[in-house]
Amino acid sequence: MKQKITLKHIARELEVSISTVSKALKNSDEISEDTKEKIQAFAKLYNYKPNNIAVSLKNKRTKNIGVVIPDIVHHFFTTVFRGIEKYANEQGYNVIICVSDETFDKEVINMEMLNNGSIDGFIMSLSAETQQKNDITHLKQVLDQGTPLVLFDRVTDDLDCDKVILNDEEIAFEATKKLLKEGRKRIALATTESYFNVSEKRAEGYKRALNEYGIEVDNDLVLVIPYDDIQESMIDAFFDTTDVDAVLSVNEIFAIQCMGVAKKRGMKIPKDISFIGFTDGLLSRYSNPTLTVVAQHGIQMGEMAAKLLIDRVEREDEGEEEESFKTEIVKASIINRESTLN
Amino acid sequence: MKQKITLKHIARELEVSISTVSKALKNSDEISEDTKEKIQAFAKLYNYKPNNIAVSLKNKRTKNIGVVIPDIVHHFFTTVFRGIEKYANEQGYNVIICVSDETFDKEVINMEMLNNGSIDGFIMSLSAETQQKNDITHLKQVLDQGTPLVLFDRVTDDLDCDKVILNDEEIAFEATKKLLKEGRKRIALATTESYFNVSEKRAEGYKRALNEYGIEVDNDLVLVIPYDDIQESMIDAFFDTTDVDAVLSVNEIFAIQCMGVAKKRGMKIPKDISFIGFTDGLLSRYSNPTLTVVAQHGIQMGEMAAKLLIDRVEREDEGEEEESFKTEIVKASIINRESTLN
DNA sequence: TTGTAGGCGTTATCAT
DNA sequence: ATGATAACGCCTACAA
Numbered sequence: 066m067k068q069k070i071t072l073k074h075i076a077r078e079l080e081v082s083i084s085t086v087s088k089a090l091k092n093s094d095e096i097s098e099d100t101k102e103k104i105q106a107f108a109k110l111y112n113y114k115p116n117n118i119a120v121s122l123k124n125k126r127t128k129n130i131g132v133v134i135p136d137i138v139h140h141f142f143t144t145v146f147r148g149i150e151k152y153a154n155e156q157g158y159n160v161i162i163c164v165s166d167e168t169f170d171k172e173v174i175n176m177e178m179l180n181n182g183s184i185d186g187f188i189m190s191l192s193a194e195t196q197q198k199n200d201i202t203h204l205k206q207v208l209d210q211g212t213p214l215v216l217f218d219r220v221t222d223d224l225d226c227d228k229v230i231l232n233d234e235e236i237a238f239e240a241t242k243k244l245l246k247e248g249r250k251r252i253a254l255a256t257t258e259s260y261f262n263v264s265e266k267r268a269e270g271y272k273r274a275l276n277e278y279g280i281e282v283d284n285d286l287v288l289v290i291p292y293d294d295i296q297e298s299m300i301d302a303f304f305d306t307t308d309v310d311a312v313l314s315v316n317e318i319f320a321i322q323c324m325g326v327a328k329k330r331g332m333k334i335p336k337d338i339s340f341i342g343f344t345d346g347l348l349s350r351y352s353n354p355t356l357t358v359v360a361q362h363g364i365q366m367g368e369m370a371a372k373l374l375i376d377r378v379e380r381e382d383e384g385e386e387e388e389s390f391k392t393e394i395v396k397a398s399i400i401n402r403e404s405t406l407n
Numbered sequence: 408m409k410q411k412i413t414l415k416h417i418a419r420e421l422e423v424s425i426s427t428v429s430k431a432l433k434n435s436d437e438i439s440e441d442t443k444e445k446i447q448a449f450a451k452l453y454n455y456k457p458n459n460i461a462v463s464l465k466n467k468r469t470k471n472i473g474v475v476i477p478d479i480v481h482h483f484f485t486t487v488f489r490g491i492e493k494y495a496n497e498q499g500y501n502v503i504i505c506v507s508d509e510t511f512d513k514e515v516i517n518m519e520m521l522n523n524g525s526i527d528g529f530i531m532s533l534s535a536e537t538q539q540k541n542d543i544t545h546l547k548q549v550l551d552q553g554t555p556l557v558l559f560d561r562v563t564d565d566l567d568c569d570k571v572i573l574n575d576e577e578i579a580f581e582a583t584k585k586l587l588k589e590g591r592k593r594i595a596l597a598t599t600e601s602y603f604n605v606s607e608k609r610a611e612g613y614k615r616a617l618n619e620y621g622i623e624v625d626n627d628l629v630l631v632i633p634y635d636d637i638q639e640s641m642i643d644a645f646f647d648t649t650d651v652d653a654v655l656s657v658n659e660i661f662a663i664q665c666m667g668v669a670k671k672r673g674m675k676i677p678k679d680i681s682f683i684g685f686t687d688g689l690l691s692r693y694s695n696p697t698l699t700v701v702a703q704h705g706i707q708m709g710e711m712a713a714k715l716l717i718d719r720v721e722r723e724d725e726g727e728e729e730e731s732f733k734t735e736i737v738k739a740s741i742i743n744r745e746s747t748l749n
Numbered sequence: 750t751t752g753t754a755g756g757c758g759t760t761a762t763c764a765t
Numbered sequence: 766a767t768g769a770t771a772a773c774g775c776c777t778a779c780a781a
Contacts, residue, residue: 125757352693
């Protein structure tokens with residue numbers, strides 16, 4: 066096992082000083098062409114690469130970004146992550162990822178683990194539990210210690226930092242209007258518990274659209290489904306008691322499940338009932354009928370988040386004045402498929 | 408912006424030496440109870456945490472694992488990753504992830520980026536292009552420099568290192584036998600280009616089962632679908648020219664697509680035709696009919712891979728003798744759903 | 750043109 | 766019981 070070569074090795078081998086080697090490898094013109102050539106050739110031969118850790122310690126910059134998300138086996142987060150990774154890599158950054166598993170404790174532990182020099186900044190989306198408890202002292206602490214932080218999607222208004230969000234209210238408004246324009250009168254909203262910030266925003270858009278069409282919001286039409294324990298019987302019971310001719314769902318799975326139940330009950334899609342879901346994942350594309358969805362452009366959100374973070378990190382580096390915090394809004398779009406009339 | 412506190416700060420503030428502080432915080436009994444208390448209290452108050460980078464430089468261990476996978480928006484890889492992350496975190500390791508995007512170049516670049524001290528070892532699955540070119544000099548180089556490497560799923564026989572694989576041949580054999588037992592005679596194999604190691608293994612199992620039942624392998628029954636450009640018309644054409652009463656697919660998407668085409672052609676599932684796919688993702692669970700699949704137990708594979716890697720890293724740390732390379736086999740299982748007779 | 754010295758933050762060895 | 770020193774690998778201001 067050959068061990069990694071360092072400046073010291075090269076210096077010793079070539080009988081010059083370490084700093085000469087360092088300078089030569091940076092092509093400094095303090096060094097004579099002769100020795101530069103000699104040193105560079107030797108370095109190439111032995112495949113010298115500076116040690117990242119040592120460089121990090123010196124520069125107080127790791128070129129690592131910490132990403133903390135609630136779940137990784139999840140289309141939307143995975144897509145955002147892809148965007149983060151893409152942009153970060155282009156800028157020479159690596160990405161360390163931690164999964165909070167929707168729990169508060171893991172979120173805290175992961176952040177503490179990373180916030181001791183391992184990373185230059187965080188990108189994250191709040192866990193369900195964190196949103197529920199509405200406890201963000203760990204985030205405040207991170208910011209307090211001067212570590213930049215960018216929140217995306219599941220954000221909180223209680224924290225002053227960069228954010229990337231979807232125009233949730235607006236696109237839910239558009240989606241609902243689309244259903245109304247189809248002539249639907251009894252539009253259900255399939256949603257999660259209300260402590261999810263995004264679900265709330267989507268519900269607002271839904272309600273605003275109904276209002277605009279002079280339709281009163283009927284709470285019986287709001288179907289709250291537990292995030293982690295989807296029961297088909299629950300959906301079936303909902304259809305039993307409620308007259309529905311369209312469903313707007315805050316995610317993909319709820320929509321697919323509702324569609325499945327509707328089909329079993331003999332309803333024709335989209336003749337009798339229309340469906341729109343959030344998230345343009347595989348399920349929507351391969352379901353039968355295919356599902357009209359709100360595409361969240363996760364890649365773009367990820368790139369945006371990474372850009373905000375890296376810009377801030379490097380601005381700090383340059384000792385430039387701090388810029389005020391931004392909230393970037395990524396615009397969702399509706400992809401028409403077979404589950405709606407067009 | 409408070410900046411991070413270091414041993415030096417504490418030492419200066421308390422008018423003791425840095426080494427005293429260091430020892431006190433480690434509860435060394437070289438230090439008097441009095442000063443220990445004083446120092447520990449101060450450290451707690453200012454929330455001192457040792458700088459990971461400095462510790463890494465000193466120990467020549469980063470407690471970071473590098474994971475290089477072909478794709479992240481992909482159920483199987485995501486699941487394996489989950490297992491890696493889980494085990495790694497439990498052992499106090501963080502995970503840096505890089506996506507090769509199925510390309511050789513990105514795989515090489517990513518690995519070089521990480522292999523300069525950022526990580527203690529690699530876990531990876533080969534990109535499509537790497538398998539196609541069959542060029543693994545970059546992997547050999549990594550091993551040569553003494554960085555431990557664990558391959559999973561998409562492995563190569565040309566490299567001596569730890570591996571975690573699925574019992575692909577065997578489970579494909581079982582799956583095919585299941586179809587044969589249903590009385591199927593014309594079993595198609597929907598597969599990828601042959602340079603995918605796993606597809607090859609699965610094809611072998613498929614053929615072995617046919618042989619065992621005295622059925623000759625009919626190459627017309629093998630449908631090769633391009634990995635990145637799935638054309639429905641292609642599948643349709645296949646059904647036009649070929650008589651088929653079952654399909655074994657090396658992944659989930661191919662199976663779902665074939666099922667869709669079969670349904671459109673008026674075939675009844677599973678009466679007229681059965682389907683089994685590899686990968687127990689969302690699609691299989693929510694398709695109509697639901698798809699019988701080979702579950703790959705990705706989490707388990709990930710945990711296994713992480714364990715192999717961390718064990719090796721820490722064995723090295725202890726200066727123990729190198730253990731010989733292992734290949735761990737994770738056993739897949741078949742999950743019966745509606746797309747097969749039971 | 751080359752080399753020396755100090756420092757990034759921590760730890761371990763060896764004085765005092 | 767406490768402190769000085771050196772080292773991990775790299776960089777750079779300053780000296781020679």
